[in-house]
Amino acid sequence: MKFLQSNESILFFILALLCIFLSFYNPQFYSIQNIHSILRSSSTVMIVAFGMTILLTSGEVDLSVGALMSFVTVIVMDVINISGSIALGLIAVFGFCLLIGLINGLVRTVLNVNSLIATLAMMLILQGSVYVYSMAAIYNTHLIPLFSFIGQGFFLNIPMPVVIMLIILPFFVVLLNFTRYGRYFSAIGSNPDAAKLSGINNNRYKVIGFVITSLLVGVSGVILASLMDTGQQGSAKGFELIVIAAVLLGGTSFMGGRGTIIGTILGILILKIIDNGIILMRIPQEFQLIVPGVILILAVYFDGIRRKNSD
Amino acid sequence: MALGEKIVININFKELKIESVSKSFPGVQALDNVSMKIASGKVHALMGENGAGKSTLIKILAGAYSKDSGDISFDENKLNIRNPNDSLNYGIKVVYQEISLISEFSVAENIFLDNFPTNNLGIINWNKLYKDTEELFNRIGFDLNPKSKISDLSISQQQMVEIAKAVFKNASLVIMDEPTSSLTPNEIDKLFTVIKNLKQNNIAILYVTHKIDEIFQIADEVTVLRDGQHISNKLISESSEETIIKDMVGRTVNATFERPVDISSAKTVMKVKQISSKNKINNVSFDLHEGEILGFFGLMGAGRTELAKAIFGYDKITEGYVEINNNNYKSFNTSTMVNNGVGYITEDRKGEGIVKDMNLRENMSLPSLKIFEDLFIINKKREKNAADDYIKKFSVKTPSSERLITLLSGGNQQKVLVSRWLIRELKIIILDEPTRGVDIGAKTEVLSLINDLAKEGLSVLLMTSEMNDLLSLSDRILVMADGKISKEFYRGNVNQEEIFKASVS
Amino acid sequence: MNNILRYLRKGELALFVIFLIVFVVFSFSSEYFFTLRNIMNVSGQMSIILIAAIGFSVLLIAGEVDISIGSLLAFVSIPLIETMNITGSVPLGIILCLVFGILIGLINGFFSVYLGVSSLIVTLGMLFILRGAVYLYTGQRAIPDELMSDFFFYIGNGKFMGTIPYAAIIGLVILLVFIFVMRNTSYGRKLYAVGGNQEVARLAGYNIKLLKLSAFVICSFLSSISAIILASRIGSANHVAGDLFEFQVVAAVVLGGVSLAGGIGSLTGAAIGVLILSVISNGLGLLNIDTQWQLVVNGVIIIIAVGFDELKRNRSL
CATH class of the missing domain: 3.40.50.300 (P-loop containing nucleotide triphosphate hydrolases)
Incomplete structure (x- = not known):
């Protein structure tokens, strides 16, 4: 079966070991509540990570996703509070995300600014302007049940964020593995000149990558706002780093050319279960910052070694 | 010879001898028993079509490739070139087509890049740096301000800096690979003046080029390679443009394909x-x-x-x-x-x-x-x-x-x-x-x-x-x-x- | 004056003009802006960013980057304050703080240079690790300076002859030293060469790895000095200190013309970049404009500065 590549089976194995270890250590690990909580917090990361996988595959990166997500929680809460309409809230969010994605993509392709710097700058701009938009957190005053359902509800006993993620997931698995666009993204990341000389419009697909990522941030941001029942300025701070660390851990290359959605999912589950384990084992929560830092460095280090061996 | 030991050689020599040097790559005989002599104080032109073996020969002299067989020697002293460093220590310097200078640095800094004149604290003695550069320029007939920034110079001036960098320490043989490919006629004249000055300093010059007219202006001798083989070696006074082209092109076309007669009437x-x-x-x-x-x-x-x-x-x-x-x-x-x-x-x-x-x-x-x-x-x-x-x-x-x-x-x-x-x-x-x-x-x-x-x-x-x-x-x-x-x-x-x-x- | 003008080369002169314009505009908009008190105030505040920006520029010039300096600021202030609190010795605290800074620089450099992991990733990971470690140690509470030494207080708050902040003097001395080192020593020139064209530097026989490692150490070391001044000003080791600090520094340095591609830029330029951003934030503050606008301004400035740099380079190709 080609579906699980060797790298993914290693991740799967690590994941299984973690689960077995934790369930022995603390049987609570397998409680429905705990599993729901792991899956719920994984879903928001996964949704954004689908876009980040595409971007990294095409050799780009977006550091502004965390700041954008915080901004989205504020916008969606505010607009629904004012208008009383979820539809209007969503339109505002996705319109805004579309705009930010376009700007990121155009600064990258037209001004030719390294995407790391371009999106870092966008991160600063969003972080500042969200406070300009509103200094205080925005609380849910509309109390529309459907809105709370998005993040907190269940469908067939599955948390809604997971349902949303599962609806989006197949689209990206198919996109990356079975359509020509998936091939284009990896060709652009692996050898941009060869891609261009094969008649691919590299810049167009790069812009599309940035836009898709921003729109997915919109989805995750709405879920987060519903979960917290607030729109908060710093609610997704540091989110970009967790997403990137997970995608790289999943086997997508920082140098472009290779991306896997399944690997990304496994990477996120591993990080989230470690997070969960840290709580279950009563290890200080601060390790939730330290562990992804260490894992990020190691994952890229091993990626480098893997590349050297395959050359 | 122990590793790391510096090879000390006498740079005074009459000629650099290349004897029966061969080199093959999978499927290709790049050099086949090539011999030639490059005399000190002379300009020796090396000519040939693409694939004739010129660049292979340069790379062997520069230590980038190792030869399969044959000898390279200064007069009677055989050279043991195992890597680019050995070659540099023998005073063999290559000036490649691509400029490799630090463009943010001054001319003098680039020339003394591997050995800035400093005091004990590592502080650069700028006066000495500029004076030494000036002296070097006078010796080889350069007309360039040592303080100019590389990125402000023309291509030909940058090329001169490359040459100066190559010759400022113990140069015996300077190899120039298509040095005029990006120069204007005026700049080429300047380059030739410099080459003449190098000759007077008893440096041997291997001048690799496609441009036939140039070698009549600057070279003393010309060697033609074709398909990895040595074809001819003549004094420049004894050769003509026609004979050189004949030597370079040489063979007759062996596989001519049948083509439809009149293609131009097609749409x-x-x-x-x-x-x-x-x-x-x-x-x-x-x-x-x-x-x-x-x-x-x-x-x-x-x-x-x-x-x-x-x-x-x-x-x-x-x-x-x-x-x-x-x-x-x-x-x-x-x-x-x-x-x-x-x-x-x-x-x-x-x-x-x-x-x-x-x-x-x-x-x-x-x-x-x-x-x-x-x-x-x-x-x-x-x-x-x-x-x-x-x-x-x-x-x-x-x-x-x-x-x-x-x-x-x-x-x-x-x-x-x-x-x-x-x-x-x-x-x-x-x-x-x-x-x-x-x-x-x-x-x-x-x-x-x-x-x-x-x-x-x-x-x-x-x-x-x-x-x-x-x-x-x-x-x-x-x-x-x-x-x-x-x-x-x-x-x-x-x-x-x-x-x-x-x-x- | 002529000498000064020659010293500020063309690009830097343009920056200096921008600075003057900003200065004049604010002088007219706020009566407090152009007062000795305010100017001295700004010079003290900016020295924290300036000193770190010097180290950051040295590292960028050598062709590498360190975005963990914000977390480092919070991290190294812990040994500083804790040592002072426990031993009662300010010098010991400072030494330990600097030693930790150097160690972190060595670790960043080791992973980037010797293990070949992109320095951006290494220091991104380090950013997490150090901040996590700070939260872990402090339990997310500031550790107050209990020694209350006058000497330590004066580092960040004292003024020479009652007017010039010591912090500004420290910043200026470090700036002048490093301007000299980068311009006039073979070590400084080698850093430029390594960042500018690594292949040429290799051919010139430089020890590229060691040179780069030293630049990592300089960056962390100078950031630790910033940490000492900051700790003195706020009188504690604060777990959120240095949040977004790395981005402020990147903005200032890139604005000052130090290229992310390595080998290009000067410390004079970087210092002017710091000056401009500090004056803008001070001026905006005096005009009662939301401080969050600073972030927006910084972001826009980065895009413009880097985009302009790219356009310039593409045109010269």
Whole structure:
């Protein structure tokens, strides 16, 4: 079966070991509540990570996703509070995300600014302007049940964020593995000149990558706002780093050319279960910052070694 | 000799002797028993077509390649060149075509890059730095301000800095690889003055060039290589432009293909009208007919690859247009051309051709994925069948179409890249140096493939510096020099020497 | 004056003009802006960013980057304050703080240079690790300076002759030293060469790895000095200190013309970049404009500065 590549089976194995270890250590690990909580917090990361996988595959990166997500929680809460309409809230969010994605993509392709710097700058701009938009957190005053359902509800006993993620997931698995666009993204990341000389419009697909990522941030941001029942300025701070660390851990290359959605999912589950384990084992929560830092460095280090061996 | 020990040699020598040096690469004998002598205080020109073995010889002297057999010696002292450092210690300095200087630094800083004059605290003595540079410049006749920043200098001035950097310490032999390729006539004069000064300092100079007229101005002796063999060695006073060209071109064309007699009455498939680009191309026009093989000849730097890339939409054109399928394109990109049935095979297979993270099948289908789609989804079975067809057709040596492209040999990778375009409906193919790095046996195979394709109605733009390929295949030959088309030849009315002359004009 | 003008080369002169314009505009908009008190105030505040920016520029010039300096600021202030609190010795605290800074620089450099992991990733990971470690140690509470030494207080708050902040003097001395080192020592020139064209530097026989490692150490070391001044000003080791600090520094340095591609730029330029951003934030503050606008301004400035740099380079190709 080609579906699980060797790298993914290693991740799967690590994941299984973690689960077995934790369930022995603390049987609570397998409680429905705990599993729901792991899956719920994984879903928001996964949704954004689908876009980040595409971007990294095409050799780009977006550091502004965390700041954008915080901004989205504020916008969606505010607009629904004012208008009383979820539809209007969503339109505002996705319109805004579309705009930010376009700007990121155009600064990258037209001004030719390294995407790391371009999106870092966008991160600063969003972080500042969200406070300009509103200094205080925005609380849910509309109390529309459907809105709370998005993040907190269940469908067939599955948390809604997971349902949303599962609806989006197949689209990206198919996109990356079975359509020509998936091939284009990896060709652009692996050898941009060869891609261009094969008649691919590299810049167009790069812009599309940035836009898709921003729109997915919109989805995750709405879920987060519903979960917290607030729109908060710093609610997704540091989110970009967790997403990137997970995608790289999943086997997508920082140098472009290779991306896997399944690997990304496994990477996120591993990080989230470690997070969960840290709580279950009563290890200080601060390790939730330290562990992804260490894992990020190691994952890229091993990626480098893997590349050297395959050359 | 212990490792790390500095080789101390006497730089005073009468001549550098190269005796029976051979070097082979898989499938190619790059140098075959080549001998020559380079006298100190003389300029020795080394000439030959592309692939004659000049660069292999330079790289052996520079320590970048190791020779298979033969000897290199200063007078009677044999040299033991194992790596670039050894070569530098013997005083062998190469000035390459590409400038390799720190562009933010001053002239003096670049020359003394490996040994800044400093006090005990590591603080640079700027006065000494500039004075030493000035002294060096006086000795070799440079006229340059040591304090100027490299990025403010012209190319020729930068080249002079390269030369100064090469000779400021114990230089015995200075090798100049196409030093005038990017210089204006005025700058060339300056360079020659410098070379004459180097001669007076008893430095031997190996001057590698394509440009025949130059060697009559500057060289004392000329050696011609062809197909890795030493052909002739004459004093410059005893040779003429005609004899040198004859020596360089030499052989008669061995595999001439049958071509349809009158191609020009076939319909025009592409019109290129007065196009220019930022990348060298200057007012180029031509028509391409159905089934025609249109050859482009030009020396290194003449603008062949740049022309190919401009036509294909990789580089933007600044003036003119390309007409294809009754559409005029002034501003277009590669996907415009691909959609119009144009394909491109690069000379830089590794850098611009293969996608190394992909397997053979994915590399082959990259520009043609649309034809394998069933409603957005790629039909892998059809894709694989198509790949298998071409693996069979070109007998690509691979266990399956799923093998990673990087695991294939260069020749087989090239076959995959050709298949990449044949898999789809194609009207025009642009081939940039299709036989570069291909061994003699496979070469004929590639050439007859091109001939067959053209017979089936495909139009071919053949960019090459291989005279042999050009003459045996082309229906028409356009010679390029300095980004322009300098002359046009028709099949049956061609003369190698004239082509060569047109390309150096 | 002529000498000064020659010293500020063309690009830097343009920056200096921008600075003057900003200065004049604010002087007219706020009566407090152009007062000795405010100017001295700004010079003290900016020295924290300036000193770190010097180290950051040295590292960028050598062709590498360190985005963990914000977390480092919080991290190294812990040994500083804790040592002072426990031993009662200010010098010991400072030494330990600097030693930790150097160690972190060595670790960053080791992973980037010797193990070949992109320095951006290494220091991104380090950014997490250090901040996590700070939260872990402090329990997310500031550790107050209990020693209350006058000497330590004066580092960040004292003024020479009652007017010039000591912090500004420290910053200026470090700036002048490093301007000299980068311009006039073979070590400084080698860093430029390594960042500018690594292949040429290799051919010139430089020990590229060691040179780059030293630049990592300089960056962390100088950031630790910033940490000492900051700790003195706020009187504690604060777990959120240095949040977004790395981005402020990147903005200033890139604005000052130090290229992310390595080998290009000067410390004079970087210092002017710091000056401009500090004056803008001070001026905006005096005009009662939301401080969050600073972030927006910084972001826009980065895009413009880097985009302009790219356009310039593409044109010269």
